[in-house]
Structures are given as C-alpha cells and as structure tokens.
Amino acid sequence: MFWPKRIGSGIAAIAVCFLIDSITHHSFGSYEQRIIALVGIYVTLAVSLNLINGITGQFSIGHAAFYQVGAYLAGFISRRYITDAGHTPPPVLWLIGMILVAAAGASIAGFIVGLPSLRLKGDYLAIVTLGFGEIIRILVQNTDALGGSYALDKIPKIQEIWLIWLLAFICIAVCRNLLKTARGLTFLAVREDEIASSAMGVNVTRVKVTAFVLGSAFAGAAGALLAHYEGLITPATFTMDVSFIILTMVVLGGTGSITGSVVSAIFLSYLPEYLRTLKGGDGQPLVVSGTAVVAALIVTVLAVAAIKTVLNRHLFTPQKRGLIYVGIIIGAAMLEPLFSLLLHPVPMLANMQVAAAQLRMVIFAVTLIVLMLLRPQGVFAHHEFSWDWVKKILGKGPVPSTEVSA
C-alpha cells in the first residue's frame, strides 16, 4: 500500500509539472511565463528556508546567500563551458547537472554557516547568517571574473519551467517525508527544546547542520534554475531584501508549516507582479495619492489595535473570532476613505503620486509587523494541508500538525 502510493504521487507530480509547462507555453506570453517560473523558484526558496527556520527552529535570515552561491556557480560554469568554449551538451541534462553542482556548492556554504549555529542561537544566529549573506554578496561584487558589480551575463538560457516546478515539488516532498520519519522528529525536537532533546539522545549538532545543508542545497538549486532562466544575474538580485522577502513568506505561512510556506510564497511572489499590472482609469499603471497610503496605514494601525483589544479581553468561539476579524477588517476598509477625506487638506500628501508597484516592500513590511502583532505563529501555524484536514472541515477526523503539545 505504501510504495504504490509513493510512486503514484511521484508520477502525478511529474505529470503536474509537465501540465504547468505546457499550459504556460501554449497560453501565456513570455511575461506571464517568467512570473510562473519565478513563483516556482520562490516556492522552493520558501520551503527550504522553512526547513531551517520553521522545522528546525534555527533562525536564519541570510537565505539569499545560498541562492546566490548556486546561481553564480551554475551561471559561471555554464558560461565558461557553453558560451565561451562553444560546447553544445543536451540542454536539459546539462541543466540537471548544473542544478546538482549548484546544490553541492550551496550545501558546502550551508555547512560553513551551519557550524556557528552550534554555538549560537536565536537572534545572534540570525545576525551571523545575515552577515554571511552580505560577505558573499560583497565578495561576488568585487570579483571581476563573476562580472563584478554589473552582471554575470551570457549565461546560456535553458528555460524549463517544468524543471523549476519539479524542484519545488521535490523540495516539498523531501521536507514532508522528513517529518514522517523518526529522524525528522528529531528536527522538531531540536526546535522545541534543544537541551531536552540532547538529553534524550538527539545529536543536536548533526540535526542543525543537516538542516542547514539540506535547506541551502535546495536554495542553491533554485539559484541554478534562476541563472539559466534569466541568462543574466547581478549581485543586486541577492540583497538582504531578498532574504527578508523569503523570510516574510515563511513567517506569513506559519513557521514550520510547509503548506503555509507554499501558499504564502505563491501569494507574495505574485503580489508585486499583480501590483505592477494594476491599471488606473486611464489605462496607465495605477497611481495612488500619498493621502490614500497614509490613510491606509492609519486604518491598519487602528484595525490591529481594535482586533487586539477585543480579542484579548474576551474569549470567543473560533467562529465568533472569525466574524470579529472579518467585521473589523470590513469596518477598517470603510473607514479608509473617511481618513483620506480628513487628510485631504494636507497638500504635501495630496500632491504626492505613488505608483502601486512601489508599494511592494511597504506591503511586505506591514504584513510582517501586523502578522507578528496578531498571529505570530503565522496563518497556518504548525498545521499542514492533508486530505484528512479536508475531511475534518467536511466532517470528522484528526487534524495533522507538526505542533508538539506542551
């Protein structure tokens, strides 16, 4: 019963990948195709960071570094071998090879970063990973062979969207299956209590380093795919902000929830593109006034305060809580025009024009803050999607979760 199921789901995953590929190739333009490819890459990045951050509890905020190591390694080798030396290997096989090479390179980097995690925890580890990311970026930026601060260009373009999504599925499958094994439980044990788990015989060192190596290998593989999809990579693609975006995806989805990471990665990587495609009444890209932005921020603050006060004072049933949430959000949305009207006399704000696409990072930042204030465990918390869960919503059954009861 076990193996047929596994093989079946493997075949199904590959079939879905080819389905995505053929749909995008047949019915979308290159712009939409690029979005779908990038979403796939971000899903891989978010799920792999979730393995380090959410499942093992090692707070890493330098994920872009591993992504960068993979991208530059694969890009550099491909450029040397194909563009400069003129070899013509079969593209798909070559790309798969490059993914493996990039994964290996990034996992070495992950191993190096994983080592300090033996001595550091929490916010200190976060800062070290951040610093490591910056060191890598500065080194690449000052290495002329890698294009310096401009770009590593002329990477042969091998645009296989099915491979991007297959990597995402493999990443999801590895993380999910890991949690089903006894070894995976040690990861959760380390997250919950390091000292207790080491007292119970868990090799904490090994678990942490494994998490870093695995997570960074997937990020490196995603980097290789990015390099070959875009054909050109710059150090600016891998700044601290990218790490923070991936972190936002993990945190929004719920640290430890693979489902959450996937959903929020799809949502958050599509959001900026959605903002860019928004059109105003005149067909130009949508522009909002400064008044509206400030009003929206004020309303958000008020809504958060209202939700926090109401929900902290009383205990409600989940249904009621949901209703209160919805009610306050609708109320806030209705208040927004009112504040806009109140702020209208301020000439500085009213005269300011903000393109909707510029709001991207602001929205990410507000999401992070609001989420931490209202639901620090993330939207999905430790819950995972499963068919049992669907059954639970429809009828009855236990809810699967990686939560460890206190």
Added chain:
Amino acid sequence: MHLVPNLLAALNFSTLPEQLVNGLLLGAIYALIALGYTMVYGVLRLINFAHGEVYMLGAYVALFASYHLGFGPNSTATSSSLANLLIMLFASMSICALIGVIIERFAYRPMRGQSRIASLITAIGVSLLLQYGGALFLPNSPPPSISENVNPYRGSFVVPLSSPPPSLAIAVKQLGPEAETKNKALQDYLASHPNESEFSLSPAAQPLKDQAQDAQRKLDDAKRELANSGVNITIRNGDVIIFFTSMVLMIVLTYLVRYTKRGRAMRAVSHDFDSAALMGINVNSIITFTFVLGSALAGAGAMMQATFKGTTITTFFGLLPGVKAFVAAVLGGIGNIPGAVLGGLLMGLAETIMVWMGYSRYADAIAFVILILVLLLRPGGLLGSDKVEKV
C-alpha cells in the same frame, strides 16, 4: 582573488598615523549608534533592527532643519553660526527620541510577551517599513545632502608628528638657487634669441635646457622626499567637533546611567526584568527612557555625520552604519555601555585600516567578518561576561 599578492606592497606607513586618527574619529559615530543598540538589548533583550532607521530619520530631520534655517537647496546663504548647528542637533535628537518612543510603544511593547524571534521579526518589519515607506515620502532622488555652508567650522589643520631629517631640508635649500640660476640662464637665452622657443632650440643651446631640467628634477625629488619623510596628520575641524560632541554625550549618558535614580532603575531592569518590576520600578517608563536616550544619541550621530561629512541622505542611509554599530555593540559586549564605546572606536579603526591597506571595496565586509569571529571566539564580547546564554 587579488587580496594576497599586493598586500604589503601598497602599504604606505607614513599615512598610517593619520588613518588611525581618522579611524578613531569615525568610530565615535559608530559608538553613538552602538550605545542605542546596547542599551535596548540590555533592557529588552531585543536587537532593535530599526535603530539604523531612527538614525536615518535623524539625518532627514537635520536636513529639514537646515532648510528652515535658510540653507535650502537653492539658497545662497553662506554665513552660519554655532546656534544653527545647535538647533539642528537639538531638533535631530528630540525628534529621534520621539520616533524611538513611538516605535517602542506601537511595535515592540505589544510583542513583549512573545518569543524573542517574533520581536526580532517585528523589528525587521519596522526597519523595512521605515526604509521603503520613507522612500515614498522623503526626498531621496537625487539624494539630498545638507549644505556645507551651514557648518561655520570648515577647513582642517595639520599636526606635524615628526619633522623630516634636517639634511633633507638643507639639500632642498641648496638645490633651489641652483635650479633657479640654470632656469634663468635658459630664459635669458630664449629672450635673446626670439626665433627659438623652448621646444625648437638650436643644438648649441640644447645643453642649457638639459641642465635646467636636471636641476629642476633634482629639486622636485628632494622636495618630494622632504614631504614624504615627515609624518603629518591632517584633521578636519568637523571630525574634531564630532569626536568631542560624542564624548560629551557619552559622559552625560554615563552620568545619567550611573548616578541618577532612573539610571539605577535602568540597570536594575537590565539585570533582571521581573525582579525590577517587583521592586516597584515602573518598567514601562524605564524602557521608554532607554529608547529616548538611545534614539537621541542616534539622532545626534546622524546630524553630525550629515552636517560635517556631507554624506548624501537616502532612506537607506542608516542601513550600513546601523549594522556596523550593531557589530560594534557585539564586539564590545552587548548590553555593556563602555563596551559599546570601545567597540565603536575599534570598528572605526578596523574600517579605516582596511581602506589604508587599499581594500576600500571590502571595508563593508570587515564588519561582518569581525562579527562572526567575535561571536565564535568570544560571544560575550570584549568587555562582556563570558557567560553562555541559557535557554
């Protein structure tokens, strides 16, 4: 990697003392920012990621204050006074203090019961919000900078450290008249032969020109040797003002923390949050006080950096100084006030030494390398305790 081969070749030891002094002066700013990190960490055990952004906003406040004082982008005012600088400093410090308090009240206080990681994520969120939200509202392209006219103390002075050997000065004195006479002979010849110029001489006059050139070259060589063998330190007045203002502010801070009732309460909260609350200390007001102090220092640092160094201001102005100052705080031992000052000065030195060695492109990376080394080798920092953090 070209790091190793020309490592020693490019070193010029006669500029080292000047670079060291510059490093200390640069470190003063880092120390000011690091104090804010270290105090907040001491009290709340929170890395205040938004501190660098408070610093950035301080620079903008100073910028707007200078506009109001009549030093706008198109103004022609040239005379300024100490009062203007003090107004800008005061504006920066007070508004930064206010911003710090607002951030604490609305972002950090609600998170107090949550895990430290959740607070850290909030701090990152606040930092991103101020950077990118600020970019929407504040002038940042082209990046403005405070008019240098607002600073009445421009210019620099030279401190001679060691004078060159007297023999060199004598040589220059002797070579000077010789070159002059040879040159005069050439000019005289040219004056008496109007159809010849310096570049079209008759063969007979060629030796005259050669002699004149030789003598001039010898003189130049001697002069250059004279200039390079002496060790001078050129210091800009602005840097001295920065250094001494920082020192004064740090002394005031030390006084506040060590000898006042609030300062004692602050140390108590930093030592043990819960017990301090049980002993009747109003923890909230002490935390607010901490943010006021830390943010005001950051504002002062930002105002001085933007005014005396003329750095252009964008909303990412605080990102790197913030990170470096944080490293400084860790280096000195986070939570330790003298440690932050020491760490800041060392960071400044490390950075200028990198520049001195010719690796200015790596000057930003050195901060992170120091950070990683400190955390691995001595997590408590130089002056901090060796105690390993418990779960």
